[in-house]
Amino acid sequence: MDFLKELGHLAIASRMKGLTDRLLRGGTEAYRYLDIDFEPRWFTLFYLLSTESSPLSIQQIADALKVSHPAVIQTAQMLVKRGLIRSYQDEADRRKRLLAITPKGRELAAELTPVWNCFLAAVSDLFGSAGADMMEVIRKVEEELDREEMGSRIIRKIKEMQAKAVEIVEYSPEHREVFRTLNEEWLKKYFAVEEDDIRLLRHPEEVIIAPGGAVLFARLGGKIVGTTALLKRDDETYELAKMAVTPGAQRKQAGRRLAESAIALARQKGAKTVILMTDNRLRAAVGLYRNLGFRLAPNETTTSGKYARAKFGFAMKLDLE
Amino acid sequence: MDFLKELGHLAIASRMKGLTDRLLRGGTEAYRYLDIDFEPRWFTLFYLLSTESSPLSIQQIADALKVSHPAVIQTAQMLVKRGLIRSYQDEADRRKRLLAITPKGRELAAELTPVWNCFLAAVSDLFGSAGADMMEVIRKVEEELDREEMGSRIIRKIKEMQAKAVEIVEYSPEHREVFRTLNEEWLKKYFAVEEDDIRLLRHPEEVIIAPGGAVLFARLGGKIVGTTALLKRDDETYELAKMAVTPGAQRKQAGRRLAESAIALARQKGAKTVILMTDNRLRAAVGLYRNLGFRLAPNETTTSGKYARAKFGFAMKLDLE
C-alpha cells in the first residue's frame, strides 16, 4: 500500500511537492531533448524579462515572482553568465540594479516559445485528463490563504479543541478552598494580597454569591485549573473579577471559557453591561477582554477600584445589547 | 497585477511550490504556538514509525515516503537526537539499520495526535471552502503521471509540433538535383556511393517513378531537408528506400513524416506490404521503423539487397492489412 496516500490530507504537502518535482523534471527532460541549455527554474525570471516590462530591479522581480531577492540574484547570475540577460545600475536610484534581456536572450526566448507552448499543452492535457481544473483550485486556495494564513487556521482549530476540553462548573461549597488558593497564587505573582481580597476570597458565598453574583470554575482533565467571579453591582450591571488560571493550564482557553461563561451568565441574569478592572501589564488578559468585545471605559468605577493596585489599572466595559 | 497568475499553467509548478510552503509554514507556527519541539518535515517519518509497522529499515522508509535514503538518515538523526526514535542493527541482515519509536516518542505522538487532527481539519476546511476536492485532483494527476511521465508528454507535444512544421511534397523535375545530393550526402557519411546508386539517384523519374514508384520530399521552413523513395516491387509490395534527412534537420520529425507519407501512398496504391532494408548501426532509423510497425523479416529480399552494404543490414516488413 501507499503510505502517503493513506495519510490523506496530512501528507498533502509531501504529495504536492512530489507533483511539482515531477512537472519540473519533465521540463528538464524537454530542454535536454532539444539540446537547449536552459532550466525550468529560470523560466519565470527569464519570461518576465522577455516581456515588455523589462528592465526591472532585483526587488521588483522578487516581488513579482514571490521569492526572496537573493533567489533572484542567484538565478540572474546563471542567465548573465550565459549572456541571456544583462544588468546595469539604475541612474535614477543608484541603489538599484536593473536586469534586462539581451538580444541573445530575445533570440532564445523566440526559440523557446513553441517549447513553452508544448509544456502548456502537456500540462493542460494532464490536468484535463485528470478531470480537474487545477488552476481554479490553486487560485481559490491561494485566495483562501490570503484571507487567513495556514498558521492562524491551525491555531484556531487548536484553540477550539482546547476550549472544548475545558468544562465550566458553578460554585459549590467544596470549591471554597480552591477558589482562594487559585486567586492567592495569582495575586502573589502579580500584586500583593490585600485586606479586602482576603475577606472576599475567604467568604465567596457571603460576599459574592449571596448579593446575586456567581463564582465559576474551569475544569481540565478532572482538575480545577481556573476560576472567575461575577459580582452584582446593580440589576443591569455586573463586574467580572477574580479571574485566575493556574500557570500550568494557561494558554489552554480556560480563561476564555470562564469569561465567556460569566458573560453568558450575566446576560441570563438580565445584565445590560459587564465591567471589569484590569491592568496594562496583563497583556494576555487584556487581549482576551478586547477580543470578547470589552472596550476601554475610563470613567467607569468598579468595586475593584478600592484596591491599591487599581492605580496601575483601568476599567473596561462590555455592552450586552 | 500578479505575474504568476497571468502565466496560468506555465507557472503552475511555482504556485504549487508556494502553496506547499505556506501549508508547511502553518505547521511550524502551530508547533511553536504549542511550544513543542517538532517540525512539519519530520511528520511523515515520525508518523510512519508511530504506527504498528515499526521497526523499519532506512530503505523501507525511503520507499514508503518516496524520498532518497539520505533524506531519511538526516531526518532520523534529528529525531534520534531528541530521543523520539532509536536505531539498531538488524540481527538477521547486518547491513540494515532499523528505526523504531521510543517510549518518549510514543508519548509525543499521543500529545501530537490532536494537533495533527487540527491540521487535518484546517486543511480540509481550506480546500473545502475553496470548493475543491484537492485530494482527488492530486490522486488523479499522480495516476496520470504514473501512466506517462511529464517529460514524455512534453516531448510528444514537441514532436507533434515539429511534425506539423514539416511539409511533404511529391517529386517534380526541379527536385532531381536535391534528391541526388541529399542521398549522396547520406551515403558518404555512412557507406560508399556505389554504381547502382548513381544510376538510381541520377534518374529517379525513369528508375523509380516510371515503374510505379514515387519520390517524396520533406520541406521545413521553405527548404527541402529530406527525401525518401517508394519503389514498386509488385502490385502488392512496395519498398521504402533512399530515406535521407540532412543532418541539420534531424530529430525534427522529417524522417517520420516522410515514412508515414510513403506508407500512406503505398496503401493508396493498393500495397499490402511495405518492406525496407536497413542497417543495425542506424539506430534512429531502425527505432523509427519499429515504431511505425515494421518488424524484422529475415527471409525477405529487397531490391537494395544487391548493394554491398546490405551484408551489414537486414530487412523489415510492414503488413498493411
Add this chain to the structure above:
DNA sequence: AAAACTTACGTAAGCGCTTTCACATATATC
C-alpha cells in the same frame, strides 16, 4: 570456495532556496 554481483547504508558534495547581516543610497524629520 572464490569471484562477481546486488543490496543497504553512510558520507560528501551540490543545488536552490531561505534567513541574516552588512553596507550603500534614498527619503523623512527635525
Add this chain to the structure above:
DNA sequence: GATATATGTGAAAGCGCTTACGTAAGTTTT
C-alpha cells in the same frame, strides 16, 4: 543641513533535499 529611518542589494551561512560514490554485507554464479 544634519540626523534618523527606510529601502535595495550583496555576501554568507543554513536548510533540506538530491546525486554520486564508497564500503560492508548478503546472494548468486562458476
